[in-house]
Amino acid sequence: MEQYQTQLDGIFQALADPTRRAVVGRLGRGPASVGELAAPFDMALPSFMKHIHVLEGAGLIRTSKAGRVRTCTIDRARLAAVDSWLNEQRAIWEGRTDRLEQFVTQNKEQKA
């Protein structure tokens, strides 16, 4: 549960930048290399790489290197954590304690 909060910190932080959200959006369409991902942005590559590292650190994307090329893919499961949090909030304000209960249970299962 504590872990869940720390994860959310990283995820929300990662998504709080338009460049990184754009990367997530792009990767939703399929894997891409760092170079391809960086192309649309007017930014030096090392700067862009930081964004990639932030996204990877938050677990939102995974990367692997083949030859000179690092390929990035999205990790949808992590985005689902945001969805979970939102549902949690919805459950709170709708006064549906049962949904909150359900959420907590699901979360435990995911961890296991």
Added chain:
Amino acid sequence: MEQYQTQLDGIFQALADPTRRAVVGRLGRGPASVGELAAPFDMALPSFMKHIHVLEGAGLIRTSKAGRVRTCTIDRARLAAVDSWLNEQRAIWEGRTDRLEQFVTQNKEQKA
């Protein structure tokens, strides 16, 4: 559209802190004064107030002062923006095969 992105920046940024998410969670149960909200946290009040300001700046909460007491309420419409973004991503992902096809085609055209 540009405005939407800037809003998301602020919203995600605001939610990237456990104290602030806790405040959002608390306010989901109903309005509360700054003092009530601050009570659970081991933090000086001016420091806590910064979090309130961040949340208000992001539009996630609204506040009003009556006498000495500032009362905070949640603004659920803003949280809906997160939901929208998430749905966008889901739409992208679910349309993946079509769009990937489309992307590849476009990409070939661009290279040519």
Added chain:
DNA sequence: CTGATACTGTTCCATAAGGCTAAGTATCAG
């Protein structure tokens, strides 16, 4: 009127975030 309460404003501090350049490493193409 006086004191306690509930913020508010100001200033300071340490660290993190987001950008840059310059130089380095590792492939791949020829």
Added chain:
DNA sequence: CTGATACTTAGCCTTATGGAACAGTATCAG
């Protein structure tokens, strides 16, 4: 082998963030 490509590493710089202390203002309770 050589050069180009695709990152990577390492600094450096500026601003933002999250915390603190301390002093101030404005109510409200008595």
